[in-house]
Amino acid sequence: MGKKIQLIDRLRLGFAVLVAKSVTFMVRSLRLGAASVLPGSIARRIEPRLLQLLSQQVKNGVILVAGTNGKTTTSLLLCTILERKGYRIAHNSTGANLENGLMTALLENTNLVGTLNVDYAILEVDENIVPKVLTPLQPRIILCLNLFRDQLDRYGEVDTISKRWTKVISTLPLETVVIPNADDPTLSYLGQQLPQRVLFFGLNEPEQYLDAIPHAVDSIYCPRCGYSLNYQGVYLSHLGDFTCPKCGFSKSQPTLQSSEWQQILVGLYNKYNTLAAATAAKELGVDEATIKDTINNFQAAFGRAEELEINGKRVRILLSKNPVGTNETIRVVTQSNDKTTLLVLNDRTPDGTDVSWIWDVDTEKLVERGGTLIVSGDRVYDMALRLCYSEKSCESRLNLIVEEDLKQAIATALEHTPNNETLNILPTYSAMLEVREILTGRKIL
Numbered sequence: 001m002g003k004k005i006q007l008i009d010r011l012r013l014g015f016a017v018l019v020a021k022s023v024t025f026m027v028r029s030l031r032l033g034a035a036s037v038l039p040g041s042i043a044r045r046i047e048p049r050l051l052q053l054l055s056q057q058v059k060n061g062v063i064l065v066a067g068t069n070g071k072t073t074t075s076l077l078l079c080t081i082l083e084r085k086g087y088r089i090a091h092n093s094t095g096a097n098l099e100n101g102l103m104t105a106l107l108e109n110t111n112l113v114g115t116l117n118v119d120y121a122i123l124e125v126d127e128n129i130v131p132k133v134l135t136p137l138q139p140r141i142i143l144c145l146n147l148f149r150d151q152l153d154r155y156g157e158v159d160t161i162s163k164r165w166t167k168v169i170s171t172l173p174l175e176t177v178v179i180p181n182a183d184d185p186t187l188s189y190l191g192q193q194l195p196q197r198v199l200f201f202g203l204n205e206p207e208q209y210l211d212a213i214p215h216a217v218d219s220i221y222c223p224r225c226g227y228s229l230n231y232q233g234v235y236l237s238h239l240g241d242f243t244c245p246k247c248g249f250s251k252s253q254p255t256l257q258s259s260e261w262q263q264i265l266v267g268l269y270n271k272y273n274t275l276a277a278a279t280a281a282k283e284l285g286v287d288e289a290t291i292k293d294t295i296n297n298f299q300a301a302f303g304r305a306e307e308l309e310i311n312g313k314r315v316r317i318l319l320s321k322n323p324v325g326t327n328e329t330i331r332v333v334t335q336s337n338d339k340t341t342l343l344v345l346n347d348r349t350p351d352g353t354d355v356s357w358i359w360d361v362d363t364e365k366l367v368e369r370g371g372t373l374i375v376s377g378d379r380v381y382d383m384a385l386r387l388c389y390s391e392k393s394c395e396s397r398l399n400l401i402v403e404e405d406l407k408q409a410i411a412t413a414l415e416h417t418p419n420n421e422t423l424n425i426l427p428t429y430s431a432m433l434e435v436r437e438i439l440t441g442r443k444i445l
Contacts, residue, residue, distance in 0.1 A: 013053050013114040016046035020107045036096040040103030051099065052136035054106040057116040058090070062137050063280060064125055066165075067145025067181075069325045070273045071097065071124035072301045073265070074145060077277040079122045081294045085286055087119040095301075097126045099133060127161055131168040141283065142169065143276050144180040144187050147219070148237060148324040149357070158219055162186045170194055179279050181272065182252040183239040189223035191252055199283060201275040202239075202254040208268060209233030209240070214327055214362060224249045236268060237324040255279050264298050265305050266316075269328045303432040305332075310439055313414050313423060317435060320426040321351060323360040329426050330366050338421045339371030342413040344406065344431035345383040351428040355379050363390040372399040372416045376409035377431050406431075407438055 020039035027035035065075040092105035147158040180187035182202030191198040227246035234240035243250040318329035367390040375383045403409035417423040
């Protein structure tokens, strides 16, 4: 933390930074995007050790936020808490969480000669590149949110990712603090194996249990012995209260009592994000009053339960990019009185090209309540077919509208939304960026 850089490294770093800032200026001047990835990509070619040279200048250390779901919301909440205490933060707020995006976020906060003057760097990191960036980043805190199946064409099973995480994290300094999700069996076990200081976050609210384990479940077997876990109850997917009847492995004890912490954002999944950020903030010495006040006034990150007003109508964007996340956004919709929903399914690189995951989503719950469902996106007919197969009878109350053109789909959805209700939009990642640009006229990436 806060190390000095040798002169020769400083010169090469300074040149890389100058080029990166020039690229950023050109991209933004020409309105080609937010320049959240390209500057880091180019600067890295000039100085391959860019990530290490920048991160070691962070005064109080790097905080790494990793997991399948919730990274953007958790990192933004933690960033907001620390900024309220007067700290200067470097943060990849656009959600560009691969190596080039991390570098670009740090470059954004340097001066023209490559000096980085921030107290903390809060970096959300794609779960698949965690092993690659841990050594150069040398994080002070690692938040491990959850591990679910995501982008089946690129990523392996969750236990494979967890083993890679454990192997690399265990080589970090002993003063590194690791904060895993106690309710995730894979991550709870990970935390129990590490030599570093480990804190846990999780729920202790049995009243929030689901009636049954959902179809989109990833890890209900003991990570220690492979035997089927005994669940007292599940909160979402495989996250819950569990023990192994064979070897005795059980859920780790969370640091905070979840029932004592309120949340401002919709969805039980955001309670996990809240608890993760609060646990990290307390570890950094932030007082509880500041943390809770920040949570109570927090605004959602873009596309993550973000609410907008468009032409006098309320719109809520609920990013839905994998089975577990989509089941949770469907739960939010079905628990509301809103009867108009737009689903947008893309299969581009940021989304994952394999869309077979939609058959693991409990769309039946969305269809059963009736109302109007509009579908759009690159794979609009795949989503329409999935919804049709969700109908249990020929006498359905569902009004299904298929619209290939996204702009027209949004317009149609708004027309069908009464003034006293909210239009819920459930898009995949690239679709979320398109939806926001149409609604707000601004690009994120």
